[in-house]
Amino acid sequence: MSITFETTGPVLVVDLLGRLDSANAAEVEGALLERVTATTGPVVLDLVRLDYISSAGLRVVLVVAKRMKQAGRPLVLCGLQPNIRDVFEISGFLGILDVVAKRAEALTKLR
Numbered sequence: 001m002s003i004t005f006e007t008t009g010p011v012l013v014v015d016l017l018g019r020l021d022s023a024n025a026a027e028v029e030g031a032l033l034e035r036v037t038a039t040t041g042p043v044v045l046d047l048v049r050l051d052y053i054s055s056a057g058l059r060v061v062l063v064v065a066k067r068m069k070q071a072g073r074p075l076v077l078c079g080l081q082p083n084i085r086d087v088f089e090i091s092g093f094l095g096i097l098d099v100v101a102k103r104a105e106a107l108t109k110l111r
Contacts, residue, residue: 003031010041011110013103017049020057029060036064042110043068046103048079053087065097074098076106 001024002017012035020028036043045061047053053061061077068075077099080088088094100106 001028003028005035007039008107009111011044011107012036012039012041013044013046013107015046015049019052020050020060021052021054022056025054025056025060028057029063032060032064033067036067040073042074042076044103044106044110045075045077046079046106047077047084048081048103050079050081050084053084055091058087058091058093061093061097074110076100076109078103078106 001019004015004017006013006015014032014035016028043064045064065075075098077097079102080099085094088097088099098109100109
C-alpha cells in the first residue's frame, strides 16, 4: 500500500495505491488522520489505483469521513474501480459518502 499526498489549492488530495486490508489498515489510518488533521481544507480520497479494500479498509474510510464531518470539512471520494464501487455499494457507504467519478470532478466540486 502506498499513500501519496498532494495539495491542490486548499484541497488535500490523497491517492491510495494497492490493497487496503487488515495487514495495513492501522498504518494507513494513522497516516491519513495525521495528515488530514494537520490541514484545514477539504479532502479528496482518490481511489483510482486502489485494487482491493476489505472491511478493515472500509473502517479506515469511515473513520476519516467521521473526523472530517466532526470538523465541518468536506470529503469527496473519486475514482472507484468497479470492484471497489461494488464493495462500497454493498456496505451502504455510497449512500453516506460523497462519491464522484473522477479527480477533476471532485476538485471542481470542492472549489
